Amino acid sequence: MQRCPHRMLLLSQLPEDVLYHILSHLDCTSLSRLSQVCKSIYRFVSRDEVWRKIAKECLNTGITRNGTDIYPDLQLKERVKVAHNWLSGLCKRTIPLKWKTKLLPWLQLDGDMLYLSQAADIGAFHLCRDSGRLQRHPSEIFSGHKGDVCRFVLTDSHLVSGGSEGRILVHSRARDTCLELSGHNQEVNCLDAKGGLIVSGSRDRTARMWTLTSCHPRDTFPMSDRVWSVAISPTLRSFVTGTACCENTSPLRVWDVERAQCVGNLGLGFRRGAGVLDMQFESPSQLFTCGYDTFIRLWDLRLNPGKCVMEWEEPHDSALYCLQTDGNHMIASGSSYYGGVRLWDKRQAACLQFFQLSSRPVSSPVYCLRFSSSHLHAALASSLHSLDFRQNNVYIR
Template identity: 80%
Template sequence: MILLQLPEDVLYHILSYLDYRSLSRLSQVCKSIYRFVNRDAVWRRIAKEFLNTGISRDGTDIYPHIPLKERVKIAQNWCNGVCKRAIPLKWKTKLLPWLQLEGDVLFLSQAADIRAYHLRQDSGRLQRNPFEIYSGHSGDVCHFVLTDSHLISGGSDGKILVHSRTSDMSVELSGHNQEVNCLDSKDELIISGSRDRTTRIWTLTSTYPRDTIPMYDRVWSVAISPTLSSFVTGTACCENFSPLRLWDVERLECVCSLGSEFRRGAGVLDMVFESPFQLFTCGYDTFIRLWDLRISPQKCVMEWEEPHDSALYCIQTDGNHMIASGSSYYGVVRLWDKRQTECLQFFQLSSDPVSSPVYCLRFSSTHLYAALATALHLLDFRQNPIYIR
């Protein structure tokens, strides 16, 4: 009890020297110490060192409603690969599905429709029926993004549809004459890329493109910078220039090319901005790359190689230490710690003779969802941890 008589700032300082095992043992001494040790302020430093606890590099807390001690428990399972697997949804026809996860709602494209499912809190599985279906494409949906007010989708029919999330209204954007492989949207700005070798810039106030950039190659991926002043395009790398280029939104000029040693066909399939100056990319060349856009000339500052020489179809980061990637063979999902070059954990989701890529994956602090050609797979990491009780 003498310990609890110390000023709180002194007690916090003392506890900062303890690791998570010692904190857990200390919390078992008595109820008063248990209540103090369970405070988020005690666990914040430790949470920053674990994977996928929701504490980003700049200190932002993505999941403030979940106690940090609980998140550190679950983070041990991500590190150790301890999870329960399930297949909450199957379909007969082979598709190229795409996912978005927003809180307790999962959006999944299946053929020409995008279905929104509530997730069950007890298991992370989908509710039996979708509560919303977004339709309107005459071909398969290739890609879609969410904003606060809209769901924006691109299809194999060359259309871009802007669906309102608060009403039944949808608007068609006309411009591309082949499938829309990729798009991104922030603050009423839309960037799309197509097999027709163009990138188009749109606004939500017009049904026709504001500008068109000829790319001279198929466009596989795009990403808008958080600053909204620039965007990056990733192409199929079938021509004699870098598949990664950074563009100025207003001037529509290529600011720079990222990298110069891509082999022919090493197209970039997915990319994500983690900050205004940090860009992660992946693709056919089997590497995840981190680009620092503050350096001139911009260059790759770190890379992670898929050990089985598989193309990487998709990536997502937790904003701190973890990267999750989806491979082209046997539905392999890998977890990476940015502080290491070797893969941390991998999960083979498919054993079919004709393997399927992981076309898209999304994760929360407790679950990972991966979309393959004929099924949606679920990894639940809420198992009993070894060290923290």
């Protein structure tokens, strides 16, 4: 890339989607040269600020849409290099764990610790900082359920899990203590916890709201349908429930925490059975959902609640069991057949990359996935798969 001030000034004035298209076709050497040229032209801008601008337009670098940095300890330049591998699908695949009995596992990732539920227990596995490899034996085990763990969430101080027997257990992460919350009489299919508030959803067709200081629910919300997913808003003023969409045509409902009332529905005309299996707030007003109708949808709670802002369709007509976003441009989703994981760019309608983690005749949904800046972990029925995007020698289709 030539050091031409006029070309660089023109480049700086391009729309973000056009700038991203240009950046996505540059290799790591060109990106490095680009940062040097920018530095030479804009002398009052530090090199870190230049790399930060480039990183914001790339996939999964930790720079969110609102400008915060999820991985402040990692060099921006190295993250941009790894982002090129995410874009191109360059990674190394491993299977760190296998088990004989088919399960419905769930995952949470917290720094260098990966939490995995297997039957009635949740294991905390250490990830080596340099290699990213998973230790085969958990450093800590959270137990106490009489049935399988259906879902669990992490807060700064607690691990909250819901079981197939209907109980919710609140484990302290600092002390060896556990609080039992009783209220549901069937399996707890979903959970979320933020700021001392817990919301749960169950097969018993209710959602319940709890606090960390009480063993009994603060409020109970009759749903007339099985509750598959819940998400608490970052403001803690509302939460959203996703149901099976069998008894009504509005699977997504928004609830006010203070008044304990439904304040609206999201979407219109859902087909029967278009249940919402997973959801994630990316900001107080933006919510991502996915489920049985094969679509990922982005909702803006400030706009018309009857229509989503954007949607992405799974091309193989598979139900979508889980999703995660990087807070900026990337979405990862897990589908119901053959361990299908897809990477999406929010600025494009088509899928960016596809990884098939299980092969015929064995087929398993991706029940949960979590990713960091360099790794993606996916939990299937009988194995845990890891994709390392720091590698350049393997290309997975």
